[in-house]
Amino acid sequence: DIQMTQSPSSVSASVGDRVTITCRASQPINTWLAWYQQKPGKAPKLLIYGASNLQDGVPSRFRGSGSGTDFTLIISTLQAEDVATYFCQHANSFPFTFGPGTKVEIK
Amino acid sequence: EVQLVESGGGLVQPGRSLRLSCATSGFMFSDHAMSWFRQAPGKGLEWLCFIRSNPYGGTTEYAPSVSGRFTISRDDSKRLAYLQMNSLRTEDTGVYYCARGATHASGWFDYWGQGALVTVSS
Numbered sequence: 698d699i700q701m702t703q704s705p706s707s708v709s710a711s712v713g714d715r716v717t718i719t720c721r722a723s724q725p726i727n728t729w730l731a732w733y734q735q736k737p738g739k740a741p742k743l744l745i746y747g748a749s750n751l752q753d754g755v756p757s758r759f760r761g762s763g764s765g766t767d768f769t770l771i772i773s774t775l776q777a778e779d780v781a782t783y784f785c786q787h788a789n790s791f792p793f794t795f796g797p798g799t800k801v802e803i804k
Numbered sequence: 805e806v807q808l809v810e811s812g813g814g815l816v817q818p819g820r821s822l823r824l825s826c827a828t829s830g831f832m833f834s835d836h837a838m839s840w841f842r843q844a845p846g847k848g849l850e851w852l853c854f855i856r857s858n859p860y861g862g863t864t865e866y867a868p869s870v871s872g873r874f875t876i877s878r879d880d881s882k883r884l885a886y887l888q889m890n891s892l893r894t895e896d897t898g899v900y901y902c903a904r905g906a907t908h909a910s911g912w913f914d915y916w917g918q919g920a921l922v923t924v925s926s
Contacts, residue, residue, distance in 0.1 A: 698868075731912045733849075740901055740916035741841075741849060752914060784849055788911025791865040793851040 699723050699787050703796035709804045716772040718799045720785035725765045729789035732761055732770045735798075736781045744783075745770065777803060806830040806915045808902050813920030816892055824920055826885040826902030831915075833883040834858060837905030839913055840876060840887045842922075844898040852876075852900075855885070857908040892924045 700723040710716050720730065728748035733741040743752045745761035748768055758773045772779055780803055785796040812824040826838065839854045853876040854865040864876050875888040885902055900920050903913035 746912040795849045
């Protein structure tokens with residue numbers, strides 16, 4: 698199975714700051730990676746698919762990049778409504794697995 | 805508007821069975837793969853199983869943790885996906901989500917239900 702790791706596990710930043718979250722796969726997955734946002738008590742929401750494609754309706758301040766084993770999610774200017782936990786998920790092969798999540802808070 | 809609504813959750817004793825349903829609307833159900841996920845209390849997301857659309861064979865995939873105990877199925881005429889859970893264990897406790905694959909066999913999931921709580925306890 699492919700293992701996914703994320704760093705940091707949590708980040709506290711000010712509104713307007715740039716936030717960077719990294720995700721690493723235990724073996725190459727090309728660009729078979731998605732990013733999800735989950736707010737407390739809510740279902741996950743797809744932000745990015747194919748490593749860098751912005752899902753319809755997602756603000757352009759969210760940007761994904763990477764291929765192979767190393768991926769990045771950037772929130773270019775953090776907004777209060779971005780407080781959430783962010784998960785990466787690979788879709789290279791079954792079983793799909795998620796990273797452990799990165800909790801983003803406002804400082 | 806795309807909607808997915810899970811039902812069938814609740815309290816169940818270890819070793820017993822439970823079936824979750826995922827009612828869908830607002831899209832061509834038969835054109836999309838479907839999947840089930842769960843989230844244990846205070847934990848991360850876990851993918852459980854996947855079913856391709858029928859034009860793509862309707863075949864299924866399972867996580868090792870549930871293979872042989874859980875079964876995913878679909879009824880395109882009713883726009884429903886199901887998760888049959890047998891031999892439940894306390895570690896199966898969590899919120900269960902159904903989600904729509906972005907395409908017939910997609911590994912990304914663009915719409916999710918609100919979740920159904922399953923508690924396995926004696």
